[in-house]
Amino acid sequence: MVGRQLKHIAPLSEIAISSTHGEDSPYFAGWRAYDDDPYDSINNPSGVIQMGLAENQVSFDLLERCLEERKEASLNDISSFRENALFQDYHGLKSFRKAMTSFMEQIRGGKVQFDPHRIVLTAGATAANELLTFVLANPGDGILVPTPYYPGFDRDLRWRTGVNIIPVNCNSSNNFQITKEALEEAYTKATKENIQVKALLITNPSNPLGTTTTKQVLEGILDFVSSKNIHLISDEIYSGSVFSSKEFISVAEIVQERGYFDAERVHIVYSLSKDLGLPGFRVGTIYSYNDHVVTTARRMSSFTLVSSQTQKLLASMLSDEKFTKKYIKTNRERLKRRYECIVSSLRRCGIECLRGNAGLFCWMNLKPLLDEASVEGELKLWDVILKDLKLNISPGSSCHCSEPGWFRVCFANMSVETLEVAMRRISSFMERRQAT
Numbered sequence: 001m002v003g004r005q006l007k008h009i010a011p012l013s014e015i016a017i018s019s020t021h022g023e024d025s026p027y028f029a030g031w032r033a034y035d036d037d038p039y040d041s042i043n044n045p046s047g048v049i050q051m052g053l054a055e056n057q058v059s060f061d062l063l064e065r066c067l068e069e070r071k072e073a074s075l076n077d078i079s080s081f082r083e084n085a086l087f088q089d090y091h092g093l094k095s096f097r098k099a100m101t102s103f104m105e106q107i108r109g110g111k112v113q114f115d116p117h118r119i120v121l122t123a124g125a126t127a128a129n130e131l132l133t134f135v136l137a138n139p140g141d142g143i144l145v146p147t148p149y150y151p152g153f154d155r156d157l158r159w160r161t162g163v164n165i166i167p168v169n170c171n172s173s174n175n176f177q178i179t180k181e182a183l184e185e186a187y188t189k190a191t192k193e194n195i196q197v198k199a200l201l202i203t204n205p206s207n208p209l210g211t212t213t214t215k216q217v218l219e220g221i222l223d224f225v226s227s228k229n230i231h232l233i234s235d236e237i238y239s240g241s242v243f244s245s246k247e248f249i250s251v252a253e254i255v256q257e258r259g260y261f262d263a264e265r266v267h268i269v270y271s272l273s274k275d276l277g278l279p280g281f282r283v284g285t286i287y288s289y290n291d292h293v294v295t296t297a298r299r300m301s302s303f304t305l306v307s308s309q310t311q312k313l314l315a316s317m318l319s320d321e322k323f324t325k326k327y328i329k330t331n332r333e334r335l336k337r338r339y340e341c342i343v344s345s346l347r348r349c350g351i352e353c354l355r356g357n358a359g360l361f362c363w364m365n366l367k368p369l370l371d372e373a374s375v376e377g378e379l380k381l382w383d384v385i386l387k388d389l390k391l392n393i394s395p396g397s398s399c400h401c402s403e404p405g406w407f408r409v410c411f412a413n414m415s416v417e418t419l420e421v422a423m424r425r426i427s428s429f430m431e432r433r434q435a436t
Helices: 026-036 060-068 078-085 094-107 125-136 153-158 180-192 215-228 251-257 291-303 308-318 321-348 375-387 416-435
Strands: 119-122 142-146 164-168 197-203 231-235 266-271 284-288 361-365 406-410
Touching (some): 026 375, 060 321, 094 119, 094 284, 119 291, 125 153, 125 231, 125 284, 125 291, 142 180, 153 164, 180 197, 180 215, 197 215, 215 231, 215 251, 251 266, 308 321, 321 416
Parallel strands (some): 142 197, 231 266
Antiparallel strands (some): 266 284, 361 406
16 A cells, blocks of 8 residues: 555644544534434334434424425526526625525514625534634634533634633523623633633523523623623524524624624624524524624635525525514424423423523433532433433533533434433433432
């Protein structure tokens, strides 16, 4: 072999050999266990049930019905093949950007207005968050991120950018709400370590908590970033998955109420992966009130474009306000029922969850089951749940939670029947634990 004839192997880049991707996390280990032994009710009924994937399948029937009625926008529409196959400006189709902003406004109950010219299209929220990190920070700088946070941020924000994540430690004493004291403590710690903080990133609604941020907290956050002269990234990819529209307040509402004062430091990330359940389409957006950020992000988006065919298809779907209104309402109702189903089932087993009002998951408290109140104790229990119960759930430590014993459990990526199987496994496990 050619490789064996070489005396020295040419080195790879620092990014290529970096461990900051985070793939050694239990979050990804659980996925691999599922891939090796996936549950199937007929062919593999004792396999691993995937409860670590925040995917929304509860309203997929509405999407399929909508697409059947739009044959002219389908992938098989030959009449527009040439138009979509040839080069498109990376600004994105005007029809899609207009439909996207309209959908974002609907989700927020029409309380805010978005300008289609400020939309930057990206291949999913992953690309949007990384792109914003490249625009706002330099290698070695820091971004504040409240804990617990989505495990993928370790990859999205720091792997290729060289930026540091500065955890803002939140705890269960106030249901993990972000406080000024926690923000100040994290900022001060970074400063003492000679890390220049460039931004604060929040997820609203929160992944993994499944909770929304209050108006009072959002106002405090805006005051904080203004006082420190840093940027605010508000990841709002679950905004349409809040069980009641009245319970969600976007940072855009606060910006609008303040007359857009200091709005240039605010940037919103959105995606169709969660609310619309289309992660495979890879559609994300950045909405920024900063002209220079919009211009620069749009230039950089050429590395992470959304296909013209995808844009055309979704523009047709999202432009139908009758469909979007029905979808948003029905999807909220179905997610709420699914959430109430799993939380009540867990409660009957003697397991409590943080009270949630959004998202595709619940934040489960298994502290009473830990042999020791430590990360090691948490991972030991997680290993039992994965290997014995054959359930892939995400341990809180993979989300950088400061309190051992919390776990994220996804419920919208499976059928009701599969969810019932998972609940029976947990119930049997708890019965055995209580009997010993």
